[in-house]
Amino acid sequence: MEEARIRTPLGTATLRGDESGVCSISVSDGHLEQEVVPEVLAQACIQLQEYFRGERQRFDFPIRPEGTPFQQRVWQELRKVPYGHTLSYLELTKKLGDVKAIRAVASANGRNPLWIVxxxxxxxxxxxxxxGYAGGIHRKKWLLNHESPTPQQSLFGSGTDQAVGKHTF
Structure with missing residues (x-):
């Protein structure tokens, strides 16, 4: 399993994967980026940077999230929510065919191993x-604002408005 760390406006993204695909992307505070990114993760790193620069709305690098069959179904449905749009947990459970499964859907959502993707x-x-959002509500708000066709202006700096840095691969 290979690993790469890149700087994003929301902290350090850690990517893990191998030749069959990226299995996890997480974010944390700090700036522990790598100058050399393993080849199997290079495309994912490039696409994440493009996303943060506003140049990409969909990801097409290979992924292989690990989870139960139910979690996989939820994650597949999540990938259908278009860039710049939101869906409620209730609407998501309806799309999955069982409104009574709202807690299980929320749990699967919280166990998503591929941040942003x-x-x-x-x-x-x-x-x-x-x-709730595993990465923190401040990150969720930032991401939704980033994807909004008319981003909200903030009167106060959030500390996350910095530009995405360039990386050597």
Whole structure:
């Protein structure tokens, strides 16, 4: 299993995967980037940088998230939520065919191993609220604002408005 770390406006993204695909992408505070990225992760790193620069809305590098069959179904449905759009947990459960499974769907959403690529940040409360997000609500808000056709202006700096750096591969 190979690993790469790149800087993003929201912290350090850690990517893990091999020749069969990327199995996890997570984010944390700090700046522990690598100058040399393993070849099997290079395309994923490039596409994430393009996303943060506003040049990419879909990802097409190979992925292989590990999870139960139910989690896989939820993650497949999450990938259908278009860039710049949101869906409520209730709407998501309806698409999956079982509104009673809302807690299980929320749990699968929270176990998403591929930050941004499987866009769990696009799932919100039925009332439009920013419900739980493993990466932190501040990151969820930033991502939704980034994807919005008319981004909200902030009166106060969030500390996450910096430009994405360039990396040597």
């Amino acid at each position: 499987i866009p769990c940040h696009r799932i919100i409360g039925s009332d439009g609220s920013m419900t």
